[in-house]
Amino acid sequence: MERWQQEDRAAYISAGQLVDTMGLSESRRVLIDRVAAQFPLKITPYYLNLLEPGNADDPLLKMSLPCEEELSLQKDESADPLEELSTSLLDGQRQLLTQRYQNRVLVFPTTRCGGYCRFCFRKRLAGKNGRDLSPDQCEQIASYIEDRPSILEVILSGGDPLMLEDKALAALLERIRSIKHVRTIRLHSRMPVWNPYRLTERLVALLNRFQPVWFVVHINHPRELTGLLVQALSGLIERGVPVLNQMVLLKDVNDDLETLNSLCWQLVKSRIQPYYVHHLDKAQGTAHFRVPISKGIALMDQLRQLLPGYALPRYVLDLPGSTSKTPLGNHPVNYEL
Numbered sequence: 001m002e003r004w005q006q007e008d009r010a011a012y013i014s015a016g017q018l019v020d021t022m023g024l025s026e027s028r029r030v031l032i033d034r035v036a037a038q039f040p041l042k043i044t045p046y047y048l049n050l051l052e053p054g055n056a057d058d059p060l061l062k063m064s065l066p067c068e069e070e071l072s073l074q075k076d077e078s079a080d081p082l083e084e085l086s087t088s089l090l091d092g093q094r095q096l097l098t099q100r101y102q103n104r105v106l107v108f109p110t111t112r113c114g115g116y117c118r119f120c121f122r123k124r125l126a127g128k129n130g131r132d133l134s135p136d137q138c139e140q141i142a143s144y145i146e147d148r149p150s151i152l153e154v155i156l157s158g159g160d161p162l163m164l165e166d167k168a169l170a171a172l173l174e175r176i177r178s179i180k181h182v183r184t185i186r187l188h189s190r191m192p193v194w195n196p197y198r199l200t201e202r203l204v205a206l207l208n209r210f211q212p213v214w215f216v217v218h219i220n221h222p223r224e225l226t227g228l229l230v231q232a233l234s235g236l237i238e239r240g241v242p243v244l245n246q247m248v249l250l251k252d253v254n255d256d257l258e259t260l261n262s263l264c265w266q267l268v269k270s271r272i273q274p275y276y277v278h279h280l281d282k283a284q285g286t287a288h289f290r291v292p293i294s295k296g297i298a299l300m301d302q303l304r305q306l307l308p309g310y311a312l313p314r315y316v317l318d319l320p321g322s323t324s325k326t327p328l329g330n331h332p333v334n335y336e337l
């Protein structure tokens with residue numbers, strides 16, 4: 001077994017083990033069990049090490065530790081906030097891909113993730129007991145793309161595509177690359193944040209075989225960008241795979257100027273380009289992470305003054321039925337043409 005697989009296996013931690021490791025109370029164990037029955041608990045030992053167990057305000061803890069608020073569902077929340085099911089190719093219950101934009105398609109190779117984020121907007125899919133793609137499902141996806149020459153980019157999303165083992169990932173990429181009209185392949189992955197050991201030299205060489213490949217990582221807080229993670233992502237960058245970062249604006253995690261500024265600077269120091277700041281979708285049990293759009297816009301206005309233009313991420317909202325992400329911001333222009 002490879003190092004990343006050992007790390008992954010150890011991430012399926014029980015509430016009891018977690019409570020022992022972190023010195024939490026028995027009542028917390030009961031609560032964590034209840035919450036985890038709705039959306040599973042999974043934290044790698046590597047990520048556990050980054051937490052500050054005694055600090056209830058620790059942003060990394062908020063993102064990874066099941067809490068009571070997840071159980072209080074709001075009227076405006078939905079299991080499918082982006083109405084992806086209506087634009088998806090399904091095999092029975094299993095969502096294989098979704099296409100909401102003209103020329104880009106999202107493929108869901110697995111429902112598993114490196115760890116489970118408490119704010120996840122795809123709780124409907126992630127962590128559910130669905131399987132990885134079968135060879136037959138892989139073919140269904142390929143035929144869908146083959147039949148539509150307008151599809152120029154294929155994005156592997158998730159679940160997390162890097163949960164696939166190298167062989168399965170290579171088979172999927174090979175099949176996608178055999179379709180002539182596909183120009184770029186993109187991976188959306190938070191796996192390196194949970195488990196940087198996943199970015200082995202072999203994986204990097206594998207991705208390099210299917211160039212042009214773009215990699216979008218999902219880092220929400222500067223403390224997640226560890227030396228080990230920077231080193232792992234450098235492997236990709238040095239093999240010519242551009243790395244971008246998307247993040248979600250989360251209350252009490254990163255909804256302040258200092259944190260956003262520090263994260264963006266640390267990203268560009270590591271040659272990673274900040275891409276999107278996503279406004280949180282209304283997925284079930286995530287209301288405690290909500291930040292008002294007006295606050296997000298104000299933060300972005302301040303951030304614009306502190307960052308090089310290329311380092312400023314785009315603050316966007318994903319709306320069901322829209323054909324691209326919707327940019328958020330004040331765009332006052334006082335200028336006569």
Ligand SMILES: *Cc1c(COP(=O)(O)O)cnc(C)c1O
Pocket residue numbers: 098099100101104105106155318325
């Ligand atoms: C976000 C998203 C994409 C990718 O959008 P980009 O703006 O190209 O990053 C593609 N398809 C769906 C359904 C999406 O939600």
Ligand code: SF4
Pocket residue numbers: 112113114115116117119120121122123126158159160190191
């Ligand atoms: S890695 Fe992505 S899909 Fe998986 S739980 Fe986290 S936010 Fe959801």
